[in-house]
Amino acid sequence: MNAAVISVPADSIRAGVSRRKILDRVFVMIGLCFLFGALLILVILFLDLVRDGSAKLTWDFLTSFPSRNAGRAGILSAWVGTSLIMLVTAAVAMPVGVAAAVYLEEYAPKNWMTAVIEINVTNLAGVPSIIYGLLALGLFVYQFNLGQSIAAAGLTLALLILPIVIVATREAVRAVPREIREAAYALGATRWEVTAHHVLPYSVGGILTGMIIGLSRAIGETAPLITIGALSFIAFLPESPFSSEFPFFSFAWLSEAFTAMPIQMFNWVSRPDPAFQVNAAAAGAILLGMTLLMNGIAIYVRYRYRKKINW
């Protein structure tokens, strides 16, 4: 039987190979179709928003407060609110998430307790955001008495993206080869030194990528912010985090009321006056732009660190 296989003439081998390679090409075609389909939808959405909102995409739109007059309404308080909330979210989610991930990867003994924690962390990523809103309403707003403040909103969104940050950090940390850890241990480094001098610096790219992906998710979240009581009409700015007097920064803004981009959009969309629809489209285009910008930064950061570290 073997002899029969070996003596197959070259022509029929070629025919067989090209028949099998057709499948290859078919798969490439299908893949490209889906890929471009998805991209096309995003591009159309973005262009549609830009076209609908083009009348309002001006500098004034960014520097005006909301108004009952659609023509004069802007998103100043919304984008400032969103930026400050993101600041709180990043400041909380980054250290907590990274610490939790490093503990789970580098320190935690491998037993059923850590297995349960790991499964739960992964599951938390799939919990609907409104649930986080309800939790935050009970915990941050009432229990901790933070009120309907920027701090409460930031903490809520930090909670929401914590699983994303933890999972991304764990993957980045796990990608550091065992040989590198062994090299450091063999030189007499303690576990903390191995973590702080080697594991964390080498996984910064992955950690930041996860962080920014988490923030881009948080920036568009509406439900949890509505749940904890975001306002949709604010005609003043929170106190600036920076001041001209010592100590040059202040935390008064943390406890102030807020609105955010998606809330503002939601509010405008639900108004009957078609002029507000234009505002909503313009705000949507800007929000999408902010998200794409953050993702762009993530890609750049990852590219830079990948280039520097090449196992």
Added chain:
Amino acid sequence: MQVTREKQDRAESSPQTVAEAPFPTEKGRSAGQIAIEMTRKVAPDEARAVKARAENLSFFYASVQALKSVSIEIRDKQVTALIGPSGCGKSTFLRCFNRMHDLTPETRYAGRVMLYPDEIDLVSRKVDPIEVRMRIGMVFQKPNPFPKSIFENVAYGLRVRGMRAKVLVEEEVEKALRGAALWDEVKDRLNSSGLSLSGGQQQRLCIARALATNPEILLFDEPTSALDPIATARIEELISELRDKVTVIIVTHNMQQAARVSDYTAFMYLGELIEFDETSQLFTNPSKKATEDYITGRYG
């Protein structure tokens, strides 16, 4: 030339330690004692001080016993090679000396590994593995420089030891790089990444990194198995030179390598030490059938 220098060295060193060294006396002749007796075939006036001594060392991964009561003497400023087929426990044995196994959960040592002259038991629970690794350096199978500059790679061990003075660190880094025969090749690019070096250079960088910490024993775990023949020859030459400064234990898959670089050779099989002797003796006149079969290539 090498040989005559060694002979002189040996003649100068005192023969005392072999006879006087402490040894557990329980249960008649243990495998360990037999091993020790074998080493006594070395004429006393040729023997050097003992740097480390494994005494009935056993090692367990969970319930699997990887080392079975291994006893061996490591001579000061000599190269001791561990040979044997894959899975015979030679790397496992090597990693006991710097407690690398402590990083793996559910591992257990039994027996002792004494380090002289201060007689501390390297595998004792009471001895901190960090302290052990501060004193005993290691070079791994695959070159594993940190993705940092060449300078920072070599300086890292010093920084862990709290050395901050820039001038001092620079001095030690240069000394270590010279010791690893790498200085001339990298002195103009100390700030470029350690990963930009070739495989052989990376391995010499790893040797320099270990040398910088001034270890009492330097462990090599198949240091040339990932290298080409020319890089291998350079590393071997380097190991031969290192014998003046440091006690070396090297695991190797390659018997010719053991014959070329080592003064003593231990043959291990299935977690046991089969034979331990001077390299020239072991390779020309092995006393055990298993050793002979292995070095003549009948298995392995």
